Amino acid sequence: MEGIGWKTAQIRLVSSHPEVYEPCDDSFALVDALLADRTNLLLHRPAICLEVGCGSGYVITSLALMLRRQIPSSAAYFLATDINPHALSVTGETLAAHGVEAELLLADIASGLEDRLAGKVDLMVVNPPYVPTPEDEVGAPGIAAAWAGGENGRRVIDRILPAADRLLSSRGWLYMVTLTANDPSQICRLMGRKGYASRIVVQRSTEEENLQIIKFWRDADEESAASSPTTIAGRVIESLASHLPRLSSFRGTH
Numbered sequence: 001m002e003g004i005g006w007k008t009a010q011i012r013l014v015s016s017h018p019e020v021y022e023p024c025d026d027s028f029a030l031v032d033a034l035l036a037d038r039t040n041l042l043l044h045r046p047a048i049c050l051e052v053g054c055g056s057g058y059v060i061t062s063l064a065l066m067l068r069r070q071i072p073s074s075a076a077y078f079l080a081t082d083i084n085p086h087a088l089s090v091t092g093e094t095l096a097a098h099g100v101e102a103e104l105l106l107a108d109i110a111s112g113l114e115d116r117l118a119g120k121v122d123l124m125v126v127n128p129p130y131v132p133t134p135e136d137e138v139g140a141p142g143i144a145a146a147w148a149g150g151e152n153g154r155r156v157i158d159r160i161l162p163a164a165d166r167l168l169s170s171r172g173w174l175y176m177v178t179l180t181a182n183d184p185s186q187i188c189r190l191m192g193r194k195g196y197a198s199r200i201v202v203q204r205s206t207e208e209e210n211l212q213i214i215k216f217w218r219d220a221d222e223e224s225a226a227s228s229p230t231t232i233a234g235r236v237i238e239s240l241a242s243h244l245p246r247l248s249s250f251r252g253t254h
């Protein structure tokens with residue numbers, strides 16, 4: 001087991017395209033959240049992992065390397081979707097350059113996959129388009145779809161949440177990037193009504209935005225609670241969700 005020495009900086013961007021989102025603070029924060037929760041993830045041993053909106057492939061490649069290197073016997077299967085076909089090409093090249101594989105699908109969130117994957121996904125990661133924009137920019141072809149989130153930046157997020165609920169297995173975990181403007185405490189309450197607990201794994205402020213990486217898991221998933229001493233604190237964080245801006249588990253810059 002390689003352990004602590006593993007660094008995300010090992011991901012090389014071998015390919016790019018003007019219409020594909022390049023890894024940025026939000027991508028780094030999402031991977032840092034996976035690393036911060038690595039001990040739990042390794043115990044969790046997810047069998048099916050899905051990234052929605054893979055862009056350059058930075059996140060799915062990081063995840064596949066993390067699980068493969070640290071659990072050599074892991075039989076995890078990786079899938080990634082994007083609505084941008086150029087993103088799938090770039091992701092394919094990023095994965096191949098690092099010797100890992102994922103099934104890549106051109107899809108709106110996970111459309112076309114739900115019959116096959118309903119209730120089977122153990123780990124889902126999403127860095128969605130979260131920037132508040134005019135509604136007509138949402139889902140536009142090309143790079144604008146990477147950030148355009150419509151009113152409060154919630155148009156795509158609010159479609160991802162029910163999809164996640166359908167796809168996640170009974171022990172499934174979701175890690176999702178949000179912006180303070182997305183009203184993350186309300187997102188946690190929404191998911192709470194579907195039976196999910198939540199906690200902020202990473203919170204990060206940049207010059208432009210305040211980001212949170214939130215982990216959701218089914219409340220009855222005692223494995224999550226048992227394997228993570230921080231989860232207890234997480235439950236406290238959840239109960240304080242309305243005070244999000246004041247909870248700064250800030251981890252510094254990438």
Ligand SMILES: C[S@@+](CC[C@H](N)C(=O)[O-])C[C@H]1O[C@@H](n2cnc3c(N)ncnc32)[C@H](O)[C@@H]1O
Pocket residue numbers: 021022023024026027030052053054055056057058059081082083084087107108109110127128129139142145146147156
């Ligand atoms: C903020 S970028 C994140 C890219 C990459 N995951 C990362 O963290 O660097 C959002 C990605 O989601 C994709 N996307 C936007 N709307 C989508 C949808 N409805 N279904 C699937 N992918 C979508 C965009 O094309 C873009 O690649």
